[in-house]
Amino acid sequence: MGPVRKVLTVVAMVGAGIGLGSALFALVTPGELQKQAMLKEMPEKDPRRTDEVARTQELVMATLQEAAATQENVARRKNWTVGSGGRSA
Template sequence: MNAVRKALVVVAVLGAGAGVGSTLFALVTPGELQKQAMLQEFPERDPRRREEAARTKELVMATLKKAAATEENVAWRKNWTEAVSDGSRSA
């Protein structure tokens, strides 16, 4: 009889915990309007941020192309924001 009572208490405590957790999750989860508002605020939605990311990608690709074409150690470039020219030495 004591084992049945302990089992019932364990089931009741676990059920109460699951109920409280589910309630908190339902209260914290944003609604559809809040989700749409958050999606609009992502940095990727900003045109300036997209242009900056595209420029950075261009610089990285140019550096990789130069590294593949030369024996120079381009990993030690001091100013990564400069455009890569084919004939100049970095560092």
């Protein structure tokens, strides 16, 4: 009877731990209205931030296109917004 009691005790302890963890997860998880409010406050929704990200992506793409078209190491430039006109100092 000893090993059966140990197995049942272990199963009960594991079950209690899983139950407690699930209950805590359900309490901490935000509701639908709270999720919508959090999404509205995300920094990615700010128009200025969106414009800044778009401009940064444009600069990166322009640099990559120029790097593909030239033999110059454009990663060594101090000012990436300047086009290739020789080596930049």
